[in-house]
Amino acid sequence: AIVDFFANGAEKPLQGRKMLVTAGPTHEPIDPVRYIANRSSGKQGYAIAAALADLGAEVTLVSGPTRLEAPRGVTRKSVESAKDMLAACEAALPVDGAIFAAAVADWRVETEADQKIKKRDGELPSLSLAENPDILATVSRLKSGRPALVVGFAAETETIIENGKAKLAKKGCDWIVANDVGNESGTFGGDDNQVFLLTNETVEDWPKQSKDAVAQTLATRVAQFFQGVDA
Ligand code: PMT
Numbered sequence: 001a002i003v004d005f006f007a008n009g010a011e012k013p014l015q016g017r018k019m020l021v022t023a024g025p026t027h028e029p030i031d032p033v034r035y036i037a038n039r040s041s042g043k044q045g046y047a048i049a050a051a052l053a054d055l056g057a058e059v060t061l062v063s064g065p066t067r068l069e070a071p072r073g074v075t076r077k078s079v080e081s082a083k084d085m086l087a088a089c090e091a092a093l094p095v096d097g098a099i100f101a102a103a104v105a106d107w108r109v110e111t112e113a114d115q116k117i118k119k120r121d122g123e124l125p126s127l128s129l130a131e132n133p134d135i136l137a138t139v140s141r142l143k144s145g146r147p148a149l150v151v152g153f154a155a156e157t158e159t160i161i162e163n164g165k166a167k168l169a170k171k172g173c174d175w176i177v178a179n180d181v182g183n184e185s186g187t188f189g190g191d192d193n194q195v196f197l198l199t200n201e202t203v204e205d206w207p208k209q210s211k212d213a214v215a216q217t218l219a220t221r222v223a224q225f226f227q228g229v230d231a
Contacts, residue, residue: 012056013223018095019057020147021049022102022135024064026082030127031113035080038103039188042066044153045101047215049074052099055219060092064102082108082132089135093142097149097222100136101177103188108132140172149225151218154178154198155187164198175199177218197221 023045027035042063049061050071059074062085070076077088082104089098107129117125136152150173154164157180164178176198181187185194194208206217
């Protein structure tokens with residue numbers, strides 16, 4: 001009967017809401033064959049996109065390079081670099097809510113070489129780095145068209161809650177999902193995640209659970225947020 005209920009087109013809690021999700025790493029090119037990257041698999045962000053879509057949201061998933069298939073009912077925009085990810089996010093606006101789970105490279109190589117950099121005996125190339133745009137901070141601080149709910153992640157290897165709170169303030173978002181990405185945690189690439197949900201008022205300690213379960217709980221919280229906004 002419950003299945004019929006949904007199949008008959010009953011309203012899901014995020015029906016009519018547009019959501020933006022980022023996921024995966026970015027690749028910052030050094031030359032045509034090399035890049036700077038990180039260990040993100042995209043699993044956590046993809047699970048969030050799927051969970052939001054399950055609750056009826058219209059989801060745009062801006063994804064760095066991953067091996068994952070786009071979740072059913074989600075529009076995926078594939079990008080490589082942080083600059084491209086920012087442009088794809090801006091193109092997806094306006095949205096009601098945005099969740100930034102991507103592991104965006106903080107730095108890129110200042111000037112990408114046109115040709116493969118040659119290995120020369122006894123000579124080491126030096127890479128000069130430039131700072132990438134901060135997508136989360138850019139969207140959080142939009143003067144007009146800021147999403148009603150902006151959620152960032154904090155990937156930390158120590159003093160997770162403190163560092164997460166500092167990021168909440170610095171980036172100007174509404175919530176931070178802080179997670180341990182130390183070597184022992186297995187968060188990068190693994191199937192499980194242990195997170196804290198931080199708001200300006202509260203700290204919640206969620207148990208270690210699957211990334212799918214983290215995503216479903218977070219999507220439910222997003223739905224509750226919008227129900228409160230409507231009320
Ligand atoms: O992909 P998985 O293997 O499933 O792993 C999941 C995860 C560990 C990548 C994910 O849970 C996570 O923590 N994502 C954020 C990783 C990160 O880059 O954290 P950060 O603390 O460096 O960045 C803080 C926030 O700012 C993040 O929301 C990030 O998306 C955003 N950011 C960072 C830099 C930048 N230039 N632009 C951004 O938008």
